[in-house]
Amino acid sequence: MQNYDVLVIGAGPGGSSAARFSARHGLKTLMIEKRPDIGSPVRCGEGVSRAWMSDYGVKPNVHWISDEVKGARIYGPSERRPITLTAENAGNEVGFVIERDKFDKEMAALAAEEGADVWVKSPALSVIKEDGKVSGARIRHNGQMVDIHAKMVIAADGFESEFGRWAGLKSIILAKNDIISCIEYRMIGVDSDVDYTDFYLGSIAPAGYIWVFPKGEKEANVGIGVTISAMNDRWDVRNYLDNWIKNHPGYAKGRTIQQITGGVSVSKVRDKFTLPGLLLVGDAARLIDPITGGGIANAYVSGSYAADVAKQAIEANDFSQEMMNRYEKLVKNKFQRKHLRNWIAKEKLGKLSDENLDKLVDIISEVKMTEISVEEILKAIQAKYPEMVKELEELI
Numbered sequence: 001m002q003n004y005d006v007l008v009i010g011a012g013p014g015g016s017s018a019a020r021f022s023a024r025h026g027l028k029t030l031m032i033e034k035r036p037d038i039g040s041p042v043r044c045g046e047g048v049s050r051a052w053m054s055d056y057g058v059k060p061n062v063h064w065i066s067d068e069v070k071g072a073r074i075y076g077p078s079e080r081r082p083i084t085l086t087a088e089n090a091g092n093e094v095g096f097v098i099e100r101d102k103f104d105k106e107m108a109a110l111a112a113e114e115g116a117d118v119w120v121k122s123p124a125l126s127v128i129k130e131d132g133k134v135s136g137a138r139i140r141h142n143g144q145m146v147d148i149h150a151k152m153v154i155a156a157d158g159f160e161s162e163f164g165r166w167a168g169l170k171s172i173i174l175a176k177n178d179i180i181s182c183i184e185y186r187m188i189g190v191d192s193d194v195d196y197t198d199f200y201l202g203s204i205a206p207a208g209y210i211w212v213f214p215k216g217e218k219e220a221n222v223g224i225g226v227t228i229s230a231m232n233d234r235w236d237v238r239n240y241l242d243n244w245i246k247n248h249p250g251y252a253k254g255r256t257i258q259q260i261t262g263g264v265s266v267s268k269v270r271d272k273f274t275l276p277g278l279l280l281v282g283d284a285a286r287l288i289d290p291i292t293g294g295g296i297a298n299a300y301v302s303g304s305y306a307a308d309v310a311k312q313a314i315e316a317n318d319f320s321q322e323m324m325n326r327y328e329k330l331v332k333n334k335f336q337r338k339h340l341r342n343w344i345a346k347e348k349l350g351k352l353s354d355e356n357l358d359k360l361v362d363i364i365s366e367v368k369m370t371e372i373s374v375e376e377i378l379k380a381i382q383a384k385y386p387e388m389v390k391e392l393e394e395l396i
């Protein structure tokens, strides 16, 4: 048996952030990771914005950046003319394509530098609860069962998170339309553009999209996410991607050097993702952006909030639900509004016909915008396709 102030479960971006900031607050912190190699195998498109990094002390590092892009392009089904988002009209949302395994290792190193202990190959197997409060976890470490007692537990165990459910949280279970099934090929010898991340919408990827994220000259992550409610068969998602590649000679000529699969949640912010003594962060708390499917930044941000509230709880020796609600409030203030808006947009976009999606992309791509605004888009729709205003107004 060992005692810590804070036990963090999972060493992804959410866990490393929680461990880093807990340790910085002077809390005795342990972060455990079930895999032997932090960040590996990679299950990620590896696109990340730079907007949040400076606020959270993450310095862009050539060691984990494989490509710095100027912007993103969004193509409608006909692929006529994309919407182009650049630093000028999308601000800091542009960013990098990273080497996720190296990134995750560096984030864990930042936690260790602040004094957190890090144990790999150490899965949490069950929850320790005392008097209705989560008080630690039984883990396997170096072939032995070890009970870690902690004043606060931060579960950062990802999309497939089990710890919250083991502890009794049912609120994080997802509806089918809020789960996206993904497959991605890392391809070489392709005609991707190093300056842009590209997104392709339409029936080629029902209620999802295909992405091409450049990893330098002639190399890219080419992936797809499809809502599982639109799938009849688990092979559908692969077939959609293979079909798209087949119809794009610049990619059909490429070779795949790595293949990954995984799931992402695209839900609204949940009502409840804490219990006395337990805070869920990142994917475990379902904090992925419902329209982009991006969750690295949100995981990191929520990890820092969790560390702040863990500190307050420990200082006050108060592990009540009321105290935990402070964390929920911080997360909701930051993400709830945006995620609700993006969730509605996701639901509506997923139901638009290819023809209407094309019209929408046409309109937005034609508007001269220094900053893309709802008002400007609506004005342009009114001028060009007045009959579509009703349908698109709600979406926009």
Ligand SMILES: Cc1cc2nc3c(=O)[nH]c(=O)nc-3n(C[C@H](O)[C@H](O)[C@H](O)COP(=O)(O)OP(=O)(O)OC[C@H]3O[C@@H](n4cnc5c(N)ncnc54)[C@H](O)[C@@H]3O)c2cc1C
Pocket (backbone or CB within 6 Å): 009, 010, 011, 012, 013, 014, 015, 032, 033, 034, 035, 039, 043, 044, 045, 046, 047, 048, 122, 123, 124, 125, 156, 157, 158, 159, 161, 162, 182, 183, 184, 223, 260, 261, 262, 263, 264, 281, 282, 283, 284, 288, 293, 294, 295, 296, 297, 299
């Ligand atoms: C195919 C795919 C593509 C994606 N592309 C992007 C993208 O381009 N950009 C982006 O921002 N996001 C992307 N995401 C989402 C992004 O990967 C996640 O949002 C992000 O990793 C969340 O970080 P996290 O720390 O919450 O969880 P994770 O990074 O999943 O980390 C959870 C960690 O917990 C560990 N763990 C689990 N259970 C236990 C246990 N019982 N004991 C100990 N350790 C445990 C896991 O091994 C893992 O290391 C993608 C996801 C997928 C599946």
